[in-house]
Amino acid sequence: MDVTVCLLTRNHAASVGRAVASARPLAGRVLLADTGSTDDTVGVARAAGAETIDVPWSDDFGAACNAVLDRVETPWVLWLNPDEELESFDGWTAALGDESTFAYRLTVRQKLRPDDDGAGTSGFEERLFRRTPEVRYSGRVHPQFTAPLGRLAAGRGQQVKTLPVTIVRHAYLSTPTPDKLRWVVRLLEAELRDRPDRLAVRIELGRNLLWLNDPRGHAVLAEAARAVVPFLEQPAAPDPAVGQLFEYLLNADPSKVNTSLPLDRVRALVPVWFARTPPVLWAAAQERYRVGDFTKAIVHLDALLEIGRTGWYDSPGFDPDIIGVSAGMALGACHVQQQNWLLARACFEHYRNHPKHGELARRGFAEADAKWRAELAQRKS
Numbered sequence: 001m002d003v004t005v006c007l008l009t010r011n012h013a014a015s016v017g018r019a020v021a022s023a024r025p026l027a028g029r030v031l032l033a034d035t036g037s038t039d040d041t042v043g044v045a046r047a048a049g050a051e052t053i054d055v056p057w058s059d060d061f062g063a064a065c066n067a068v069l070d071r072v073e074t075p076w077v078l079w080l081n082p083d084e085e086l087e088s089f090d091g092w093t094a095a096l097g098d099e100s101t102f103a104y105r106l107t108v109r110q111k112l113r114p115d116d117d118g119a120g121t122s123g124f125e126e127r128l129f130r131r132t133p134e135v136r137y138s139g140r141v142h143p144q145f146t147a148p149l150g151r152l153a154a155g156r157g158q159q160v161k162t163l164p165v166t167i168v169r170h171a172y173l174s175t176p177t178p179d180k181l182r183w184v185v186r187l188l189e190a191e192l193r194d195r196p197d198r199l200a201v202r203i204e205l206g207r208n209l210l211w212l213n214d215p216r217g218h219a220v221l222a223e224a225a226r227a228v229v230p231f232l233e234q235p236a237a238p239d240p241a242v243g244q245l246f247e248y249l250l251n252a253d254p255s256k257v258n259t260s261l262p263l264d265r266v267r268a269l270v271p272v273w274f275a276r277t278p279p280v281l282w283a284a285a286q287e288r289y290r291v292g293d294f295t296k297a298i299v300h301l302d303a304l305l306e307i308g309r310t311g312w313y314d315s316p317g318f319d320p321d322i323i324g325v326s327a328g329m330a331l332g333a334c335h336v337q338q339q340n341w342l343l344a345r346a347c348f349e350h351y352r353n354h355p356k357h358g359e360l361a362r363r364g365f366a367e368a369d370a371k372w373r374a375e376l377a378q379r380k381s
Contacts, residue, residue: 002096003076003128004029006068008055012082013039015173020048022085026092027078033068041082059190062143066136077135078128083173084108090164095128102153103129104163110171110316120171123316124162140194141187141201171317181212199227200241207244218256221248225261232265237273243315246270247283271303276314278304282322285330294334301331325357332364341372 005023009016009032016032023030032050034042035057042052055067069077076096080086087109095104105124112120126149129135134152137143150160188205191198202224209217224245231238249257249266267284274280285300307313308323319326332347348365351357 002074003027003078004031004072004074004131005078005080006072007032007045007050007080007082008035008061008064008068009033009037009041009045009082010035010057011037011039011041013037013041013044015170016041016050016082017044017048018085019080019082020045020050022087023078023080024049026086026089028074031068031071033064033071035064059187060140061187062137062139062146065143069131069135069137072131075131076128077131080127080167081169083171084167084169087166087168088164092163092165095163098161100158101161102156102158103149103160104165105160106163107166108316109166109168111168112171112319114170114172121313121316121318121320122166125167126160127167128163128165140191141184141204176211178212181208184208185212199224199239202227203239203241203245207248210248215256218252218258221245222257222259225249225259229260232261232269235272237269240277240315243274243277243280246274246280250283250287270300275303276307276312278307278313278323279315279318281307282318282327285327289330289334292337294337298331298334301327301334305331325351325354329357329361329364332361332368336364336368339371341368341375344368345372 003026005027007016007019007030020030020032030050032042032045032052033055034045034052035055045052053068053071055064057064065079095101103126106127107122108125108127109122110120111117126145129149132152134147135149136146138146153160185205185208188201188208191201192205195201202220206217206220206224209215209220211217228238228242228245237243246266246269249259249261249263254263267287270280270284281300281304285297285304288294288297288300304323304327308320308327313323321327328347328351332344335341335344335347345365345368348361348368351361352365354361
């Protein structure tokens with residue numbers, strides 16, 4: 001009972017009860033801070049066992065998070081979002097008593113479809129940490145720790161460790177709407193005024209503008225691309241968000257892209273900077289397929305399938321089909337284009353009983369099998 005579970009909400013009545021109920025067995029206090037809900041978020045949270053407070057909203061998630069931290073009195077804090085729930089709690093009691101640890105990384109599993117637990121990917125996030133004055137958030141959108149927890153831990157002679165506790169994020173609840181996107185754009189623009197050097201924010205702003213069909217997005221992303229040019233000879237990307245910039249550059253209409261970052265250089269950097277980033281590899285495979293470079297597309301698709309086999313990836317927010325059935329079906333399509341009938345046949349055969357892609361796979365298998373048999377017969381004759 002040495003931990004306070006903190007949530008920051010607005011209009012999450014449909015999900016917040018589940019989040020609070022999942023945390024109640026572990027926490028002496030569940031503290032829900034509401035920034036102005038117009039639905040029954042507060043009532044639902046209270047009924048589930050949360051203490052609720054009001055936090056003024058100033059278009060700044062970091063400031064709101066800090067206002068919540070200021071109300072915490074326990075030695076530990078666990079941060080939970082209103083569309084999440086705690087699913088497993090292994091090692092919880094011992095973890096809170098470990099004096100050598102300053103913070104813990106927890107598994108956050110993205111659930112993309114409500115009826116399919118397997119439709120999602122996982123990653124680690126620092127969600128459980130000691131409540132000290134040095135732990136603060138910053139950032140109007142997607143707040144981050146102002147001082148990295150690893151650095152704070154080292155300064156105290158402690159560590160950041162991984163704890164076998166899982167948080168499930170019901171990602172399917174976060175459906176983007178034009179109003180939501182415009183709200184996010186406003187926050188991103190304000191964040192860039194505060195911190196103009198945040199490349200990830202600039203990339204996200206550009207992508208959101210394009211989702212709103214605002215042509216300014218191309219100019220914003222061109223500016224982001226210029227910021228990447230000085231790093232082209234580096235062994236790693238200057239920011240993981242550059243992967244999203246590469247996705248745009250690989251898939252955008254060339255007539256609308258005006259950037260000093262050559263597309264050939266982007267293609268060459270994909271396997272160097274993003275060898276374990278499925279969305280970027282998938283975009284690169286699609287781009288190569290469109291221009292008829294099936295050999296290179298196969299290289300990217302093989303890499304995706306290998307990631308699917310090993311589970312070793314570095315970006316949790318993607319549809320797992322691109323490291324599984326979608327990649328396998330696309331690989332079969334590439335082999336068809338190259339008239340590698342036996343390889344195409346093997347790809348499609350693997351998915352003939354798939355509930356979603358089975359029919360297409362059976363048609364692909366039948367075509368490849370017929371071509372292979374015809375080719376075999378011709379060789380014999």
